Amino acid sequence: MRADLGDLNAFLAVARAGGFRGAARTSGMSASALSEAVRRLEARLGVRLLHRTTRSVAPTEAGARLIERLGPALGEVEAALDLMNTFRDHPSGTLRLNVPTVAARVVLPSILPGFMAAYPDIKVEVVVEDGFVDILASGCDAGIRYEERLEQDMIAVPIGPRTQRAAAAAAPAYLDRCGRPTHPRDLLNHACLTGRFASGVTTDCWEFERDGEVIRIQVQGPLVVSLGAGVDLMIDMAVAGCGVISLFEDWLRPYFESGALEPVLQDWWQPFSGPFLYYPGRRLVPPPLRAFLDFIRTGGAGA
Incomplete structure (x- = not known):
């Protein structure tokens, strides 16, 4: 048989205070609400828990036995709720x-x-x-x-x-050897390094944008890597002078700063959210x- 936790707390407050008025002062509930809670609990349990007189309230034998077991149990419940407060106030x-x-x-x-x-x-x-x-x-x-x-x-x-941008880049040695593109269509004559998602979709369609003009180029090249674990290899191959790479600008920035890679078609890098x-x-x-x-x-x- 289940009893409402609020009703159990109300009964315990009344029993400890020795009356409904005293319990109302300490519990924050009205005396009438406490009385109704105790009546509801007694009806659910089918036994009288409190002797009531005009001057005092005292537990019955059944009530005393319930108090004996209820106090420690509700203490455990309060401790468990305090632990949740700790999670909220000091997340772990x-x-x-x-x-x-x-x-x-x-x-x-x-x-x-x-x-x-x-x-x-x-x-x-x-x-x-x-x-x-x-x-x-x-x-x-x-x-x-x-x-x-x-x-x-x-x-x-x-x-x-x-805001991020898709950047194109290549090693200075590659650009010295094969020429520096001045327009996205020039990439059709360059070796481009591309990737493939696990779904099978490849990144061989590169998109560029300048002054509202969007150009999509279907590139080709000697290397296709699995995106994710294979991106480091693609960058290493670009640094080694094997072709042009297109990747997040933030990802390539350290290579720009070191001079290992040179930006290509920077005016055409397309921004995205x-x-x-x-x-x-x-x-x-x-x-x-x-x-x-x-x-x-x-x-x-x-x-």
Whole structure:
């Protein structure tokens, strides 16, 4: 037989205070509400729990036995609820994120160090996958994807740079040997390094934009790599002078700064909107994810 937790607390308050008025002063409930709660509990249990007189209230034998068992039990419940308060006020646990390779490379490195320093009791697990995944089925709390790959029933929060560009580049030695393109169509005469998603879709259609003009070029070249784990090889091959590469500008910036790669057709680099952190909106947000959302919303560590 189940009893309402509120009714049990009301009964215990009245018994401890020795009356309904005294319990009302300490519990924040009215005397009439307490009386109704005790009557409801007695009706559900089928036994009288309190002797009532005009001047005092005292437990019956059944009531005394219930108090004896109820006090420690409700104390455990309160301790459990206090533990939940600790999770809320000082979040701990595990935050599981599902992100594409580019997010692991150019988005999270500027965010996670500050977040982990601010929340040392939260462990972060990052699953790197370039295909679209069901984050709930994969056991993750949230994911990072670009706008065109977000599910409609997800809550999306901007994360990382709000505008990015697709950059084209090649090694100076390759450009000295094969010439520097001045127009996107010049790439038809160049070796271009491309990738393939797990779905089989290839990245051999490069898009450029300048002054409102958009040009799409179907490129060809000697190398196709699996996107994700194979991108490092594609960059290494570009640095080695094997052809032209097209990738996120932020990803290639260190190679521009070192001189290993030279920007190509920079006036034609096409901008696009940055990534989003997304999560299901139909359930309570776990404390580690809530802490992460608050961190990026307040601009934590360059988020």
